[in-house]
Amino acid sequence: MQSFNIKFFDGSVKTFNSPVTGCDLVPYMGAKKKPVVAIRVNNELFSLTRNIDVSAHVEAVSNNTTEGSNVCRRTLCMVLAAAARDLYPELRLLIGHSLGYGYYYTFESGGNNKEIDISRVEQKMRDMIKADIPLETRYVSYEDALDLFSESNQPDTYRLLMHISKPKILINKLDSYLDLYFQPLLPRTGLLDVFELKKYGEGFLLRFPPTSHPDRLSEFEDIPELFHIYKQAKKWGKLIGVSSVGQLNELVERRKIKDYVEVTETLQNKKIAEIADRIAERNTTKIVLIAGPSSSGKTTTSKKLSMQLRVLGYEPIVISLDDYYRGPANTPLDEDGKPDYECLEALDVPFLNEILVTLFKGNEVELPSYDFKTGLRKFTGRKLKLNERTILIMEGIHGLNDKLTPLVPAEFKFKIYLSALTQLNLDDHNRIPTSDNRLLRRIVRDAQFRGKGAAGTISMWASVQRGERLHIFPFQSQADVMFNTALDYELSVLKIFAEPLLRAVKPTEREYTEASRLLMFLNNFSPIPPSYVPGQSIIREFIGDSDFKY
Numbered sequence: 001m002q003s004f005n006i007k008f009f010d011g012s013v014k015t016f017n018s019p020v021t022g023c024d025l026v027p028y029m030g031a032k033k034k035p036v037v038a039i040r041v042n043n044e045l046f047s048l049t050r051n052i053d054v055s056a057h058v059e060a061v062s063n064n065t066t067e068g069s070n071v072c073r074r075t076l077c078m079v080l081a082a083a084a085r086d087l088y089p090e091l092r093l094l095i096g097h098s099l100g101y102g103y104y105y106t107f108e109s110g111g112n113n114k115e116i117d118i119s120r121v122e123q124k125m126r127d128m129i130k131a132d133i134p135l136e137t138r139y140v141s142y143e144d145a146l147d148l149f150s151e152s153n154q155p156d157t158y159r160l161l162m163h164i165s166k167p168k169i170l171i172n173k174l175d176s177y178l179d180l181y182f183q184p185l186l187p188r189t190g191l192l193d194v195f196e197l198k199k200y201g202e203g204f205l206l207r208f209p210p211t212s213h214p215d216r217l218s219e220f221e222d223i224p225e226l227f228h229i230y231k232q233a234k235k236w237g238k239l240i241g242v243s244s245v246g247q248l249n250e251l252v253e254r255r256k257i258k259d260y261v262e263v264t265e266t267l268q269n270k271k272i273a274e275i276a277d278r279i280a281e282r283n284t285t286k287i288v289l290i291a292g293p294s295s296s297g298k299t300t301t302s303k304k305l306s307m308q309l310r311v312l313g314y315e316p317i318v319i320s321l322d323d324y325y326r327g328p329a330n331t332p333l334d335e336d337g338k339p340d341y342e343c344l345e346a347l348d349v350p351f352l353n354e355i356l357v358t359l360f361k362g363n364e365v366e367l368p369s370y371d372f373k374t375g376l377r378k379f380t381g382r383k384l385k386l387n388e389r390t391i392l393i394m395e396g397i398h399g400l401n402d403k404l405t406p407l408v409p410a411e412f413k414f415k416i417y418l419s420a421l422t423q424l425n426l427d428d429h430n431r432i433p434t435s436d437n438r439l440l441r442r443i444v445r446d447a448q449f450r451g452k453g454a455a456g457t458i459s460m461w462a463s464v465q466r467g468e469r470l471h472i473f474p475f476q477s478q479a480d481v482m483f484n485t486a487l488d489y490e491l492s493v494l495k496i497f498a499e500p501l502l503r504a505v506k507p508t509e510r511e512y513t514e515a516s517r518l519l520m521f522l523n524n525f526s527p528i529p530p531s532y533v534p535g536q537s538i539i540r541e542f543i544g545d546s547d548f549k550y
Helices: 021-031 066-087 118-130 142-150 157-164 223-240 245-253 255-281 298-311 347-360 433-447 454-469 474-478 490-503 512-522
Strands: 006-008 013-016 037-043 042-046 058-063 092-098 103-109 135-141 168-174 177-180 198-199 203-207 287-293 315-322 367-371 376-384 390-395 413-419 481-484
Touching: 006 021, 006 490, 021 037, 021 058, 042 512, 058 066, 066 092, 066 103, 066 118, 066 168, 066 177, 066 203, 092 223, 118 198, 118 245, 135 142, 142 157, 142 168, 142 315, 157 245, 223 255, 223 481, 255 298, 255 413, 255 481, 287 298, 298 315, 298 390, 298 413, 413 474, 433 454, 433 490, 433 512, 454 474, 454 490, 454 512, 490 512
Parallel strands: 006 058, 287 390, 287 413, 315 390, 413 481
Antiparallel strands: 006 013, 037 042, 037 058, 092 103, 103 203, 135 168, 168 177, 198 203, 367 376
């Protein structure tokens, strides 16, 4: 074959005359502080065993990066699935949502109440890791893949393949165990060593290290209310018969999806109405504080909650935290020397509290407005005075932090935390990350309303998530109620908008790594027409044509 050049991250170049793998190239990448678990090849994520036979820019991916830690976590999931199949072949292992640094799993017995020994499963995993078993990939025919997952008690994987329809399917192999994963795995089990299985709820957690500290587990932090919300959503999904992407795709194929869209929207509206009832039951509530991570649907939720409060006879008024920015000149700088608009100190907290206290005393105030073009606060003559039926609604990332409203009595505040927790799985052993749901929402919204391409949104996503870890997640347990804004059909709608945006990201851009992963992820969903989305749906906040004004 014709020779080709590999250019490494340090600028060095080496010529090869036959295909090479990442394992072959690691010695040329210099000493690394952390283990290399994968490589980027022209900004596409490759496993260390995948062949390279064209000229490429190659970069090592260590286990203390987002991509690298995900490679390790996926491999742990496969080792767990293999151990579970070996010990309990008659039971069905099902992956669930993430909880802290771990994934929640259950065994489905099909009526068999067999006692599960989690310590046995963990020891089997450790034996497999100690044996340093190779992980391989191979293609099988579409028909053989269907037979494999039909016979291995993985019905959701079988359903998913029924709507992918590729002539050959890439299968992962660990010893004699075969499974389907959609992104690279480690080349050998021996590269794993830090994990634990922990009994939790009706199942157990597969716990793994945080990305920043790949050699040790963090202390387990339980969030029972968040788990309860997920459990409710999962129970509803099973009740209605849609708990996996394959089942969702079946509704699309049978032209039953419109009814499902209406039912999911009705359920979400019911949940918002229940929150309004809880606020009314309190009697002392004067301000509702709504917080949640990026693209969790805070704005639409505040508008829909306002409607439900009006039904109960209240007069809700939305106060925008944006109007209390200090401006660039008075905003603290982040570690890169840029204004940190996400920190609490970027807001004029004393002035905000002065406004709120004055209002709660029954006095009239003139509300400010912030001009983002000039970076200055101004007053436009908008005045406000509360009556006994007025409830203020304020949404923003710091809503659950009492340092935002230190002068407001606790009994006046009702706090709501939003998350987008889809109860759907891709299949039996592949979950849908909550962050993917929100990232796709944001990619679509940024393109629709902010003129930003997918690469621009992806490039800033790590910074957004860092802000969430600092300013939102630590306070979620202080919420009076948690609300799930995910709609289980939404990714099939977002797919129509997101795919052309993601295809516009080129292999020469670093964001191509994430764009190509998201494209592969969306390939599993059958599209749903946007016309099926109601005008007041949270999804309209991102795709447009909402009945609400933003």
